Amino acid sequence: MSTDVPRFDRRRLLGAAAAGAAAAPLLAGPADATAARTAAAPAPLGRGRAVTTGADRAADDGWSTLAGVRVGVITNPTGVLRNLRNIVDEMHESGEVEIAGVFGPEHGFRGTAQAGGSEGTFIDERTGLTVYDAYGADVAKMTEMFTTADVETVVFDIQDVGSRFYTYIWTMWTAMQAAVATDKRFVVLDRPNPVGGTARGPMMTAAYTSGVGAREIVQQHGMSVGELARFFDGEFLEEHAGGRLTHLDVVEVSGWRRKTLYADTGLDFVMPSPNMPTSDTALAYPGTCMFEGTNLSEGRGTTKPFELIGAPFVDHRWAARLEEADLPGVTFREAYFNPSVNKFAGEVCGGVQVTIQDRDRFDPVRTGVEMLVAAKALYPEFAWRQDSWDTARPFWIDKLTGSTRMRTQIDDGASGDDVEAAWRDELATFDATRRKYLIYR
Known part of the structure; x- marks a missing residue:
């Protein structure tokens, strides 16, 4: 399978100018971060600034980036447009997108399950679409679901909260591996990181990976999910999936900068899970x-x-x-x-x-x-x-x-300064590595 960097559509959206920033490329690929930063006009900092999500940009463009293919959508209640309607409902009613299936993470597609739970596989009453249970699915199971649904393009649109132990990014990681196995295009409709772009905390080690930290990133990763997808593709997929994605596209957020916290985006905060109210x-x-x-x-x-x-x-x-x-x-x-x-x-x-x-x-x-x-x-x-x-x-x-390091340090009476000092070098190394995958200034 070829791992050449694909050519990306460079169409620009008229709506981005109205949002307070020059129109950036609709799709960002692994080589586009520098160009995107150069092309984006400065937007004023401050509260209430206009931020437009990747989902809204794709919808404003008539979903053209998803036209003509069978689409599998990984999303949940946070996958909303500015009108607060779910992207699956909007895509389905528009008639512009052929949805092959929906894939629900932890808490489910409609968000009815508590921590550690999902909604199972079911037929969605509103749309008549099959919703597959993706929570806890391994690569083989995810591959099977994509094949059963006859998916050609996988779309990920979930609001992350910026922490390694929030499971949605690991559902994305599993889906990316399955997309490599089945040679599917992978599209991220990007959203701001609500806690900003600063990386903090200790690194995951291979011996302690799990569903709350499947790969080696730091505790507060400081990336949008689009940037994380680029990081996963560049750093992990070759080793763990046998190759990189042939097509990885990120529909960028416009008007967001790394230091902008969610309260300053002007976006409504939709609860990503039952215990994440604000x-x-x-x-x-x-x-x-x-x-x-x-x-x-x-x-x-x-x-x-x-x-x-x-x-x-x-x-x-x-x-x-x-x-x-x-x-x-x-x-x-x-x-x-x-x-x-x-x-x-x-x-x-x-x-x-x-x-x-x-x-x-x-x-x-x-x-x-x-x-x-x-x-x-x-x-x-x-x-x-x-x-x-x-x-x-x-x-x-x-x-x-x-x-085991933090636990044993605290048991041995270490101070907060001692605990923080222990991760300082690995955090600096991670921060340097991630920079080539960043999209936003």
């Missing part, structure tokens, strides 16, 4: 999701998941100690809550509410580390979650952080 939840998540790997509640079953953290044995001392740390951009309020589901359901938990005061200065991974260090030091009851189904790698925190 863009501030997404900002905290790369750090506070590490509490999934402990016996503290990460706030599931409350109205502030990943912002309320605690347990029945936690008291006022945790908030006081964290406030003394004077971490940038964040404050910690002593808080008490009673989760309705998940850990400690129906029990009163003491803990903290993480309040982001300055989004630009806040470092979620460092914040999460300081919270873990303090909780371990203060409470003898603190423990790391162990999973009986993986006796070789029983600690969930190791899968979240990428190795």
